[in-house]
Amino acid sequence: xxxxxxxxxxxxxxxxxxxxxxLAVAAFWLVVWQVAAWVVRxxxxxxxPWQAARRLVELVPTGGFWATVxxxxxxxxxxxxxxxxxxxxxxxxxxxxxxxxxxxxxxxRFIRSVPVVSFxxxxxxxxxxxxxxxxxxxxxxxxVVFANxxxxxxxxxxxxxxxxxxxxxxAGRRWLGLWLPALWPYLTAAxxxxxxxxxxxxxxxxxxxxxNGSIGERLYQAKIFLSTADLFCWxxxxxxxxxxxxxxxxxxxAVGERRLERVYAK
Amino acid sequence: xxxxxxxxxxxxxVSATVPDGGLLVLQGPNGSGKTTLARLILGLAAPTSGEVxxxxxxxxxxxxxxxxxxxxxxxxxxxxxxxxxxGSLPAALEAAGLDADAIGRPVRExxxxxxxxxxxxxxxxxxxxxxxxxxxxxxFTGIDRxxxxxxxxxxxxxxxxxxxxxxxxxxxxxxxxxLWGRDPVVLTLPQ
Numbered sequence: 135x136x137x138x139x140x141x142x143x144x145x146x147x148x149x150x151x152x153x154x155x156x157l158a159v160a161a162f163w164l165v166v167w168q169v170a171a172w173v174v175r176x177x178x179x180x181x182x183p184w185q186a187a188r189r190l191v192e193l194v195p196t197g198g199f200w201a202t203v204x205x206x207x208x209x210x211x212x213x214x215x216x217x218x219x220x221x222x223x224x225x226x227x228x229x230x231x232x233x234x235x236x237x238x239x240x241x242x243r244f245i246r247s248v249p250v251v252s253f254x255x256x257x258x259x260x261x262x263x264x265x266x267x268x269x270x271x272x273x274x275x276x277x278v279v280f281a282n283x284x285x286x287x288x289x290x291x292x293x294x295x296x297x298x299x300x301x302x303x304x305a306g307r308r309w310l311g312l313w314l315p316a317l318w319p320y321l322t323a324a325x326x327x328x329x330x331x332x333x334x335x336x337x338x339x340x341x342x343x344x345x346n347g348s349i350g351e352r353l354y355q356a357k358i359f360l361s362t363a364d365l366f367c368w369x370x371x372x373x374x375x376x377x378x379x380x381x382x383x384x385x386x387x388a389v390g391e392r393r394l395e396r397v398y399a400k
Numbered sequence: 401x402x403x404x405x406x407x408x409x410x411x412x413x414v415s416a417t418v419p420d421g422g423l424l425v426l427q428g429p430n431g432s433g434k435t436t437l438a439r440l441i442l443g444l445a446a447p448t449s450g451e452v453x454x455x456x457x458x459x460x461x462x463x464x465x466x467x468x469x470x471x472x473x474x475x476x477x478x479x480x481x482x483x484x485x486x487g488s489l490p491a492a493l494e495a496a497g498l499d500a501d502a503i504g505r506p507v508r509e510x511x512x513x514x515x516x517x518x519x520x521x522x523x524x525x526x527x528x529x530x531x532x533x534x535x536x537x538x539x540f541t542g543i544d545r546x547x548x549x550x551x552x553x554x555x556x557x558x559x560x561x562x563x564x565x566x567x568x569x570x571x572x573x574x575x576x577x578x579l580w581g582r583d584p585v586v587l588t589l590p591q
Contacts, residue, residue, distance in 0.1 A: 296444050297468045300460050301482040301526055311481040315472045391472075395506070398477035 178362055186366035193367060206267065206349040207375055210336035213271025214383075217328060220272070221279025222321070228280075229287040239284075246277035254339045263343035267336040267350070274335035275328035279321070286320030287313075315394050322387050329383060333376040401450030403436055410436050413449070416587045423582040424565045425573040428589030434567045435465050437589065438535045441565050455533055461526035463519045463539040465567075471508040475518045478507055479525050489525065496521045496554055497547045512542035517551065524558040535565045540576075556580035 164183050171182035181189075193199040224242065228235035250270065257269045290313060298308045340350020349368055356364035403411040411433040418424045426434045439445045440452050442462055461482075469478050475498060476489050483489075493503045496517045502510055507518055520539050527534055543551055548571070556579060566573045566584075577584040 291468075293464070293466060293468050294470070296442075297462075297464065299444065300442050300462050301522075301531075302459060303482065307481060311473065311477070312470055315470060318472075395472055395474070395477065398480040399474050399504075 178360055181363045181366055185363050186370060189363040189367040190370060202347055202349055202352055203371065203375065205345075205347045206337065206340060207379070209265065209267040209348075210271050210332055211379060213268040213336060214275055214328065214332040214379075216268070217272040217275035217332070218279050218321075218325065221276045221324070222283050224276075225280050225283035225287055228284055235284075238280075242277045242280045245273055246281075250274060250335050250338060251342070254342045257339070258343050263340075263345040266339045266343040266345055267348065270339035271332040271336040274331045278328045278331065279324045282320045282324035283317065286317040289320075290316065310394065310397050315391070318387070318391050318394065322384070322391075325383055325387060326380075329380040330376065333372060333379075337372055401440070401447040401452060403433070403440060403445065404448045411440075411447075411589065414587060414589065415450075416585055418563065418585050420563065421561045422563060423577055423580070423584040424563075425577060425584040425586045426565060426567045426589065427573055427586060429591050432589035432591055434589060435537055437587075438462075438465075438537045438565060438567060441533075442535050458533045459526070459529075459531040460533045460535070461523040461531035462535040463516075463523045463537060465537040467507075467515045467519050469507045469515060469518060472506050474505060475503045475507055475510070475514075475521075478518055479522045482522055482526050483529055489521075492525060493518070493521050496524075497551055513544055513547070516540070516542050520551070520555060524555065527558060527562055531562075533563045533565075534559060537567045538569065539566075540568060540571060552576060552579055556582075 167183050171180050171185075174180045177185065224238055228238040253270050253273050254266065257266050261269065294312050294316075297303075298312060303311070337350050337353070339345070340348040341354050342350075344351055344354060349372060352368050353365060356362070356368065401411075401415070402409065402413045414437070416424060426437055428434055436445070440447055441455055442460055443452075443455060470481065473481070475493055479489050479493070490500070490503050494500070498514055498517050498521075502514050507515055510518070516539065520536075523531075523534055523536070523539075539555070540548060540551065552571070556576075559580070566576060568576055574584065574586065
């Protein structure tokens, strides 16, 4: 194969630099972690990144690992999706009339103010631990989605409404051509915040509720058996899952935005 | 008819009769209520006295004083949005002086003059699909001098036979009417 003599173009070079920078930052913090582990010299308190990675390599080929990952991923992702759907619907209903908004807004503000632990205990009493992570993730993300989408709906340009009235645009065209493209940035911002919340709240619920076969249960067992390597390993798994899920959702939102922009473009 | 915001009169009693396919020129100093009158004609506000007869229920089109474009959409998408079915919009936009590059970009990236052309094509495309009443509020603002004659001719050709209400300082509405070969009904609003 002949090596290319063409220098990378601006975009490729920028992407390369971006990745190099990300790797350098990760390497820096791994070194800090390793040094801290050397200084502490107690595996019970702090394992090295090497030990955590070795534990991960041991776990990954096992069926139990993937079953656990799927269990938590499916439930937390479902909670997030439900929060987005319900949050958007509630925001839309609230935007229909001032009185409806006055009824719904305090409820959502109440949900936002209730500590996550209270919800976890309540849901445990009412519904058991099976779908605890789903319900708790949903309840944590819902107010964020509601607040952002409601704001987006409130900011709908009155002048564009008049334009739609004058040209006699039907509801479908108003939504596809005017409101959804304008709402999309609000929804994206809500999802950015909500994604992290969903994982934090979902895994916390699993730990407290000891949901069978969940990552939260593995974390709890790591604490009981004083297995710090497991604790760090599963924490790394949560971070990776959260990161991957966030990338996937934001990619889907970006695709959706491009699609919306193209609906009437051809 | 007249119009007031609460106790503050915006338009005193004015009256005009425009024949079918006629051109109504609205003129007057800044703040005299030309844009408000344009809104009344479009049915976006109701007069506080009298009436605007013969406009209700008619398919309408407009170039508003502000662009009122869906910023993330392309020029083609903004025009297509108000139309039924599909037509050769890129050709219409090019005929109105937009190049191929501008046509495919989100309108937020276009210059003031290019955006104005998109607004005008949007209104004219609606006319081609049956809108019989058009309100043009400063439709040629920001259009470069070199491109203006062609755009005026293009607009005049597509508005033939249509009821038009026109507000235009630059070029003056009466000059536009002359260029379009139309005998306007001029309604001058006092300060």
